Amino acid sequence: MLEFADGAQLRLGHLGYNNVDIRVGDGSRGWPDHAPYDKIIVTAAAETVPPALLKQLNPHGRLVMPLGQTDAQQLTLLEKDADDSVRSQAVLSVRFTQLETVV
16 A cells, blocks of 8 residues: 555656645544544545544535445535534435445
């Protein structure tokens, strides 16, 4: 996994993108060191939104991720209100690899 991250960092640098950080780790835990975020995009599916990601989302922030089981996923938009309540809207049917978590 590190070789992919190293290669991506190298390519981004060659393209002039020097303000991009790449992290290898458990995506379900987010990246609390740099939270909170206005927007989060997750490119792997989970049955439910990992609580850590919602916690790291700013009020009025948006999170987009595929939700559901392997054979029935929906790309879902979640919006966090000022009172930390979350609204969700299914956008379209998709099929992504499952988000793996480290226990």
